[in-house]
Amino acid sequence: MRACAPKRPGKVAAPASKARVKPARPAPPAPAPKAGKPEVRVFVSYSHVDKEIRRRLETHLAPLKADNVATWFDGDMEAGEKLDTAIARALREAHVFVGLISSDYLASHYCWRIEYRRAMNRRARGTMRVVAVVVRPCDWKSTPAAGFKLLPEDGRTLQEWRCIDAALVDVVRGIRRVVASVRKEMSQEVPAPKRKSARPAGTVARTAKPRPIAAKAAGATPAAKTPRVRAARPKPPRPGGERTR
Template identity: 40%
Template sequence: MAARVFFSYSHDDEQHRNQLDKHLALLSRQGLIETWHDRNIPAGGQLDDHIDQEVNRADIILLLVSASFIASAYCYSREMARAMERHEAGEARVVPIIVRDCDWHSAPFGKLKAVPTDGKAIVSWTNFDAAYTDVAKEIRRLVEPVSGSRGMVVGAMTRSQHRATLPQAESSRSPAALGPRSGNLRVRREFSDHDKAQFQQDTFDFIARYFENSLAELSARHTHIQGDFRRIDAHTFHAILYQHGKQVSACAVHLERGGAFGSGIRYSSALGPGNSFNEQLTVAHDDQSLFLQSMGAAAMSGREESLTSEGGAELFWSMLIRPIQ
């Protein structure tokens, strides 16, 4: 019997839930899991009743952790609290999934092993697909060993045993009262030109901070290396590396809105005026989220196709620091 998987998440992080749902699709097709989240509730359904029932019958409860999740009284004080009760009782397995950086280690679930690897937030990975795949593999490890059993074993109880412990009012509900429906209710998200422009601006600002902090840390660790960061204007910054006082590497990073090669964030090894550049990051999207794509002019080995803001920043940084490595 397939393990029931419950998503506990803030609607601020719905795109992460949608992406994770896609990466768990193979487990669903193989009959290893059945996923549920609040978007499965039919029109007119009692939200609290449906959510409470699903939390109480789930074998695996995924907490999509972010500042929004922790700030949500419903997610934190109701869903998470009940999830931890069932985890401590051995009735279910709680898996914290860190989707965005936040202060979570002192939370009740902070003592549990978090995913992705080392609890690194999904948005901090250089590639979204790699992060979601890492999570999906961990969930597979939970369900595959018992795929041939009558019910997934969680702690000392099987699901059939747990159902026998539910309150009478809940366990006596007819399945027809809930109504059969598909779990495939994900819809395509639409991204406006404003959404894309804002994502591009936010990414440029992130890359600027990334370079400024990286140059400072590099100089602090290596006394013979000096880094110089200069913000030229709202759309351009320069970064220069000196080794024993001699300039060894430099770049200009510019946010271009339009032009022959379209809008993008451009990396040029030349600081002077001109339209030449070595690499460009452009904004792309799938049916759920915005991300970056590299033009590939730098011919980076192992270049990822779908980059996060951190992935784009690291791509540019690796080009700057390469001459001294």
């Protein structure tokens, strides 16, 4: 039989050269989240005769609403909610008061005598900004509103503009400037420093040990002190012993 020739060992593949592995670069720190703008609440006061103008103004205020500005008017009330209570609460919580001035607004007891007067009282205390917008021709110059800057520009009514939308854009820009001033005041408010406690938290106050006080019964006399008795010293013996009789 023919002997099988031994198999030749195959060529061993040369070990692959070790590739240089670059150390992974640390990921850049994530940017710190920006603090959101504080919410500014706007109270819109108007006569229901001018509800269409109010609706168009609300539409133009959409960019401000996207900038964390909340508007409120009586149409935002829920069914069954008490009118005076809801309006008073919204007026108390608002930062900016926007009054849509017209002849019907001046003739309305609730709009002019209650809402506008409350807003002016808060303005006098420095807790609210008041913005008056002349939406229709009226005798506003004979009212207290004449002493303040009105919107649109120079207090011209919406009808005096070629385009009402252009007038409303001017109104929104004026309100935006007021909102920016309110936010600037918010950022400048310094919180009151916390009052430091006299002792660190978690420690128990040490109570002074009561001094022993002798109890005195009513009408009792103090006990007499016993005199000290000194022990007699023994006399030294005399020389020669003791004498006897």
